Amino acid sequence: MTARLARAVRCAVVLLAAVACQSAPAQAADARHDVVTWAASADRLGEGVADRGYRLVVHTSAAGSELRVRLSNAFGDRPLTFDNVHAGVRRQGAELQKGSNRRLTFGGARTVTVPAGATVWSDPLPGKVPAGTDLAVSVHSPDAAGPATGHGMAMQTSYVTQGDHTGEEGGGNWTGTTGSWFYLDTVSVRPPSAATGAVVALGDSITDGWQSTTDLNRRWPDYLSRRLRTAGTTVEGVANEGISGNKVLADGAGQSALHRLDRDVLSQPGVRTVFLFEGVNDIKAHTGVTAQDMIAGYREIADRAHAAGRCVVGATVGPFKGWSEWDPAAEAVRQEVNQFIRTSGEFDAVADFDHALRSPYDPERILPFLDGGDHLHPNDKGMQAMADTVDLDRLDCRSQALSWPPS
Template sequence: MRARRGPLRRVLAVLLLTAALQATPATAAGAADREHDVITWGASADRMGDGAADRGYRLVVRTSAGGSDLRIRLSNAFGDRPLTFGSVYAGIRASGAELVRGSNRRLTFDGARSVTVPAGATVWSDPLPGRWAAALDLVVSLHTPDAAGPATGHWMAMQTSYAGPGDHTAEESGAHWTETTGSWFYLDAVSVRTGSATGAVVALGDSITDGWQSTTDLNRRWPDYLARRLLRADTEVKGVANEGISGNKVLADGAGQSALGRLQRDVLSQPGVRTVFLFEGVNDIKAHTGVTAEDIVAGYREIIDRAHAAGKCVVGATVGPFKGWPEWDPAAESVRQEVNRFIRTSGEFDAVTDFDRILRSPYDPERMLPFLDGGDHIHPNDKGMQAMADAVDLTRLDCAGGPPDTGSRA
C-alpha cells in the first residue's frame, strides 16, 4: 500500500498546482477590484480673471490620504472657450518652488502629453504609477500656451504657489518660477488609488472652511487639522477635500456658485467620497436679504436628499457665533438660533457636530470666545480651527454602509 502513495501524491500535487494556476487571474482581478480612487485633495472651482497665454503655474497642495496611481483633475468650469494644457507635471516639493530631485514626472491624458478641455468641462489625467505618501507637499506644474477668456481656479488658497512666463514645467529647479500667487489655477482635485474600504470626507463650506484667519502656508484650516487626526486614527476615512469658498452661501450665487449649485461638481462627483460635511449658512443669514430660517432649512434638506441619493452620509455643523461682526444684529441672531435648532434636533442629518458650542463664549454665547477668535469675530484663529477639528466625532464620518434610512419627514 505504501508503494502506491508516491504516484497518488504526485497526481494530487499536479491537480492542486493546476487549480492554483487557473485561479491566479481571478485572484489578481479580485485584488484589483478591491481598490478604488479616493480624493486626497480638492479645492472648489470659481471664476477668476482672464487667463494668460504662454503662462506657467507651479501649484503647491497638501495631500491627505496616501496611495498609488495619482491622478489630477483640471477644470475649465468657468471658461467660455476650449482651454489647452500643453504640458503638466507632478512632483514633490523640496522648498519654495524647488522640487525633490528625480520626483518631477509628466502627466498624460488618454496617453497624450497635452489636453484640450472644453468650456465648462473638467478632465482627469491618466494614473501616475508609484506610491504617494499621505500629508505630502505635492506640486503640480502646468502650462497654458493659448489661454484667454475667464480662467477657473480658487482665489483664497492660503498657500503660496508660483507662476511665470514660458513652459518650465519639466524643470525641478525653482529658478524660473519667480512670481508668487496666493491662488490655485485650473487644478481642482487630486486622487490616489487605495483599498476599497478607504473613503473620504468633503467639507462643503464658506470662508471659515476655506481657512481665512488661519496662518498661510502652514495648513491650519480646520479640514487640515481634521486630516491629521484621521491619518493617526483607526478609521477607514482618510481622504479630506476642502470645498470651502470665501463668502459662499447655501442658497444664492455670489462669492462662487451657491452650495446647491456646486454640490455635484465640487462634492458628489469626487471619487471615494463617503461623507459630506456641511458647514454653511452664516453668509445667508448676515446678508439680510430676507432669507429666513425656513429657507436655509429647505436648502439643507435638498443637499441631504441629493447626497443620500448618491449614497453619501451628511454631517451637519451648527452655525458659529458672530456677534461683533458689522452685519450682526438681534434679527440675524434669531435666524441663526433657529437654524441651529434644526441642525441639532431634526434628526435629518446622519450626524451633527456642534461648532457653535465649541466656539462660543460662556459669558456671551452670541459671541466667539476671544481665545479662539481670529480678530474679526466671525473667523476662528489657528487655535479655533484646531478646536473645531477636535470636536468632530471621527466614528460618525465612517459611513461604509451608506446613509441610514431616516424614514419620511413629518
C-alpha cells in the same frame, strides 16, 4: 412623506445596495478605487494668460498610488489647451525633490484640450504618494484666454512663470507668486485598502481657512485630516470645498452650495460623507432669508447627497456677534437654524461647531482665545477646536448606513 419615513426609505435603499454588494463576486467587492486626497472649489478667477505656467502647491490627505489630477475649465468660454503638466514632491519654495517631477499624460498624450465648461482627468501616474505631503502640480497653457477657472483664496503660496518650465525641478525660473490655485481642482490617489473613503467639507470662508496661518495648513479640514491620519478609520481622504463668501441659497461669491454640490462635492472620487458647514453668509446678509428658507436648503443638500449614496454631517453655524452685520434678528435666525441642525434627525451626524467656538460668558460671541480678530473667523486654535469636536467614527458612512437611523 414625513422626514422619518423618507429616511427609512433611503435606509432600505442603502441596505439593499449592501446586500447586492455582499452577493457580488469577492473580486468586485475587494476592487480598489480612487479617493480624493486634495481638492479646491472651482470659480471664475480673472482672465487667462497665454504661455503662463503655474506651479501649484497642494497638501495631500490620503496616501496611495496612481496619482491623477483633474484640470478644470468649468468657467471658461472657449477650449483651453495644456501642453505640459507635471507633478512632483516639493522640497521648499518652488523647488522640487530631485527625481520626483514627472510628466502627466491624458489618454496617453502629453497635450490635452479641455472644452469650455468641462473638466478632464489625467492618466494614473505610477508610484506612491504619501499622506501629509506637499505636491507641486505644474501646468502650462500656450493659449489661455478669456475667463480662467481656479480657486481664489488658497491660503497657500504657489508659483508663476512665463513660458514652459513645468519639467524643471529647480525653482529658479518660478519667480512669481500667487495666493490662488489655477485650473487644478482635484488630486486623487488609489489607497492600499478598498475600504478607504473620503469626506468633503462644503463650506464658506471659515472652511476655506481665512484667518488661519498661510502656508501651514491650519484650516479646520487640515486639522481633521491630521486626526484621521492617526485614528485608523476607513475615512482618510479630506477635500476642502470652501469658498470665501459662499452661501447656501444664492450665487455670488462662487455658485451657491446648492448649485455647485454636484461638481464640487458629489463628483469627487471615493467620497463617503458630505460635511455641510454653511449658512452664516446667508443669515448675515439681511436679504430676507428666513430660518425656514435655510432649512429647506439644508434638506435639499441632504436629500441629494443621500440619493447619491453619501452620508451627511451637519455642522451648526458659529457665533458672530461683533461682526458688523450682526444684529438680534440675524442671531434669532442662527439659533433657529442650529436648533434644526441639532435636533431634526435630517443628518447622519452633527458637529456642534457653535458649541466648540462660543464664549461661555457670551454665547453669541466667539471665545476671544479662538477669535481670528474679526469676531466671525476662528484663528488657528479655533480651527483646531472645530476639528477636535468632530466624531471620527460617525464619518464612516458604511457603518452608519448599517445602523440606521443614527442614535
